[in-house]
Amino acid sequence: MGILVNRICKILLLAGFLMLPVSAHGAWAQGDPVQLYEQKIKAGLVYNFLKSTSWPDIAQPGTEQNIKLKVCLFGGDPFDGYLLPMEGRTAQRHTITISQSISFNDIDGCRVLFVNRNEETALPELFEHLEGKSILTISDMEGFSEQGGMIELATEKDRRVHIIINKKALESAGLDIQDSLMKLAQLIE
């Protein structure tokens, strides 16, 4: 009996040693490319868009101090709360505010509108409301840019988030995005 227990203990110990390098290997593998929760990557990207977009009525970045950059989440928060810490930060010296907007009527004051991917059926009516307004539209909805949205965040098979930009939609809203960002995006007309 004692021998058996001893053997089991030995096997467990051996297994423990074997597992050590395995998990260490796992830890090292994490080192090279940053690994992040998908929502955090997207939240970070939204912050980058705020820093590199120019709106027609804010001619000189930072000259008008009172302007707030209002980011609206259309149709609920798709970031599981990870975008909320962006509130109070600044982009181009303007303070960022975040608000949830679910009705078409309260999107007027928004600078950026992040459209929840569940809102596909609302798109035609939404774009109708956005006509003639300089609001940057972003979504992780599949086909968003093809349907007339400005920036689409697509998680591809390589497990990376890709940016697709609809140039025509940007231009007709009078918005401009810095070249450094445009270069990293896939452009569609």
Add this chain to the structure above:
Amino acid sequence: MTGLCKSFKFFTAGVLAFMLISSFPAHAQTIDYFDLPLAQLLGAEVVSVSKKPQKLAQSPAAVYVITGEDIIRSGVTNIPDALRMAPGVQVAQADSNSWAISIRGFNNVLAKRLLVMIDGRTIYNTLHGGVYWEAHNVAMGNIDRIEIVRGPGGSLWGANAVNGVINIIMKKSYRNQGTRITAGYGSHERGLITVNHGGSFADDKFYNVYARYFDRDNYRNLSGTSANDEWEGYRAGWRTDWGDYLSISGDIYRSGADQNFERFSLTPPFETADSETAVNKGGNITGNFRKPLENGAEVSLRTYFDYASRDENILSDERYIFDIETQYNFQPLGRHEFIAGAGVRNIRDDLAGTELTVFSPASREDFNFSGFLQDRIIIVPDEWDLTLGSKFEHNFYTGFEFQPTARLQWLPDEDQTVWASVSRAVSTPTRIERDLDITNLVVPPGLLSPTPALVTLANNKSFDSEKMIAYELGYRNRITSGLSLDAALFYNEYHDMLSVEAAGVTPVAGPPAHVLVPLVARNDQSAETYGGELVLNWNVNSEWKLTGAYSYLEVFVHAPDVLGFSQELEEDDAPAHQASIQSSWNISKTLNLDTNLYYVDSLPRFGIGDYVRLDASLGWRIHKNVRFNLVGQNLAEEAHREWDAVDSVNAAEIERSVFGNFTWEF
């Protein structure tokens, strides 16, 4: 009245449960990702792909969605006409106020084996499992979308979701703001008005209220006189949304639908036709709550109370349903997406029989308990996934029932999806099969015997659930960005289906001399069906969209003969071939033309030949806030029949009709 109080108590309990769940703690997070440079964000590996709330249209099932825009553009004034737009759904209009609607066969007016819901509240009548479509004439402009699942959905939705699921989803009040008045008039629509107003109390608290009245003219019967099928009713309701998380809505309605019926006697003339107005009345209140939790998990709760009554010659029925169910979605391990749920439903009714019908007992109260568990296993991310799940139910009639499903999905590339599934679904007994006695239906002399026959139906307290096993295969392909294809094949096996059997014929000396034919409901029918549906969507250009659909259905029924008559009639109650071409065209910024062309194969059971139906709607935006729709229905023919035998007292010709509809928004 005590019933109402009891239900109200249940409802209050449900609301309290809402509040309890709302106090769940919010989540905490770290903030370093905002400082990462762009290149590093784009190079970052997604460590755990967040739970994509799987879109219905991408799920491994045969699914079609009719959008609110489709409904507005087509100008349809009721749900059955909207459902014609869904491929594979069999819609046959019996008369001005009644329809036979089914999916994948076994169609009938009040067809069972179909789960129909408005915002998750079931609207099929639990007395018999069928839907009184005339009672649910909702405000069409308030519909967000109608989701249609062909094939069983029992593992998620439970009993009656055998042949399919139709879920009518109303607009959230925050998408329904401002005032909208719609008024229409035409050759068949004698007046239709809907007023809707939406507003908000606070930043994230919205509401809308609406009222609707409609009046539809009679069609003609086969002899050219009025079919006595006028339809008139009203409906009013409201909805409140607290952000995206909580909604409470309710409606009241009344509908009066004219119909013909027969009185029977053992002496000449044996059958006398009479007419009446069948009145449906009801009210309901529904609460939906959802709360996102940490790491994409979500808990949701739905509760409703529904009162519905129907009064007509054959029976009068009052029923109270209280239902509460909760659902929890979570990802305990990276490759699993779990959904678990539990619910309880309380149904109480009061039935009054008539000269023809007796219910024993006349009143009863039942509790149904249900639970379900589903696991979507991501075998290879974005390539292979397997969904396993089952609903478990306990009902008063047959006890424990289970409805499992297994669905495998393969995405060979970004544009293609292949899926296959095996599911089991049940249709539990209803009061009609269990508790109904039909006492004195008379068949005139010469048909069953030289003397008149008195046909009775005795209740069967051991009537069992009907079972079905479905095998499905599907394929979707987005061939180009503008052209997509959706195909599904199915093979269904039905067991223990309702059969009506005769216990023999007994001569009765009289007077008057007649034969007695006692019938009983049993579970001795079985059937196999197979077929498929093909849908092609083609966005010709940004202003013109075409949808082509074809569906095929073959039904084989095995049932014992009754007194020498074949009972395999259900083989012929749905068309073998259906095809449609729908065109949606924006002629200019202010003009649009939507045309729907349908081909429906013959229904030999009723001697109805195949027909072509053309519906068209011309929309004109006269002003920013004013739209006019000119709608023509059934334009291809003067009139045709879609349902009901020639000798039925309610057989009506569905006529060509034209109407105009103004919508004013401000």
